[in-house]
Amino acid sequence: MTEPAAWVAVVAAVLAVLLVLPPGSARLAEGPGGEPRGRPAPWWWSVGGVVAAAVAVLPPSALVLVGLAAAVGVAATVLLRARRRRMLARATSRRVLELCEHLSSDLGAGQPPGAVLVRAAEEWPVVAPVAEAHRIGSDVPGAWRELARLPGADDLRLVAAAWQLTHRSGAGLADAVDRVARGLRAAQATRRTVDGELASARATARLVAALPLVALAMGSGAGGDPWGFLLGHPLGLACLAAGLALGFAGLWWIEAIARDVERSA
Numbered sequence: 001m002t003e004p005a006a007w008v009a010v011v012a013a014v015l016a017v018l019l020v021l022p023p024g025s026a027r028l029a030e031g032p033g034g035e036p037r038g039r040p041a042p043w044w045w046s047v048g049g050v051v052a053a054a055v056a057v058l059p060p061s062a063l064v065l066v067g068l069a070a071a072v073g074v075a076a077t078v079l080l081r082a083r084r085r086r087m088l089a090r091a092t093s094r095r096v097l098e099l100c101e102h103l104s105s106d107l108g109a110g111q112p113p114g115a116v117l118v119r120a121a122e123e124w125p126v127v128a129p130v131a132e133a134h135r136i137g138s139d140v141p142g143a144w145r146e147l148a149r150l151p152g153a154d155d156l157r158l159v160a161a162a163w164q165l166t167h168r169s170g171a172g173l174a175d176a177v178d179r180v181a182r183g184l185r186a187a188q189a190t191r192r193t194v195d196g197e198l199a200s201a202r203a204t205a206r207l208v209a210a211l212p213l214v215a216l217a218m219g220s221g222a223g224g225d226p227w228g229f230l231l232g233h234p235l236g237l238a239c240l241a242a243g244l245a246l247g248f249a250g251l252w253w254i255e256a257i258a259r260d261v262e263r264s265a
Helices: 003-019 043-057 060-108 113-123 125-135 140-147 156-169 173-221 226-232 234-264
Strands: none
Touching (some): 060 113, 060 173, 113 125, 140 156, 156 173, 173 226, 226 234
16 A cells, blocks of 8 residues: 555544544643543544644545545444444334233233333333323323433324323223234234345445445456545546545435335334
C-alpha cells in the first residue's frame, strides 16, 4: 500500500469509528492530580479534529476517499442498528407471547391476579410496574398500555383491553387472557412464516450488494487494475461513490419493504 493510501486507510477508519460514537462518550478532561474535571467535550469535536487533520495532510483525491469511507461507515452502522432493533423487537414479541401463556395458565388454575402478576414480574422484570399498579389499586390496563410502548410489545395492548373489559363487565379474566394468548399464538405463527419468506429476500439483497467486490477481485486476478482506476482516477471515484450509494439504497429499500410487510403481518 502506498503512503497516501495508508493515510487514507488510517484516517478513514478513525473517522468512521468516531462518527458512530454516542453523545457523551468523550473522555473528561483531567486535572493536575489526574482527577476528572469539567464536562465532557462534545463527540463531534473529535470528529472535527480528525477532519481538520485530514484536510491538512491529505490531497483532494484522498479526502474524497475519506468521505466515502466515512459515508460507508455511517450507512453500515444505520443498517446494523436497524437489524439489531428488529432482533430485539422479535425477542420482546416472543417474551410477550410467553407472558400471555403463563398468565392464561395461572389464571385458569384459579390463582388470584395479584399473585399471577407478581410471579410474572419475577420472570420478566419489565412487568413489575403492572404488578405494582395492581397492588396499590391503580390503573392496571394503563400500566399494560405503557408497557406496550416497548419495541415488539404492541400485543400487550390486547392484554390491557382484556383486563379493562373484564373489570367493567365482570367477565372471567382467565377466559379473556386465554383468548388473547390463542390469538397471539396464531399471529406468531404467521410472523414466523413471513420472516422465513423475508429472510430469503434479505439474503439475496446482501448477495447482490457483495457481487461488485467479487467482480473487482476477479478483475484484479485477471491482470487488470480496477482498484487503481476506482481509487486513483476522478471518474473512478465518481463510479465508486455512485455504486456505493446505489448499493446501500438498495439494501435500505429492501429493509423498508420488509418492515412494511412485517407491520401488516
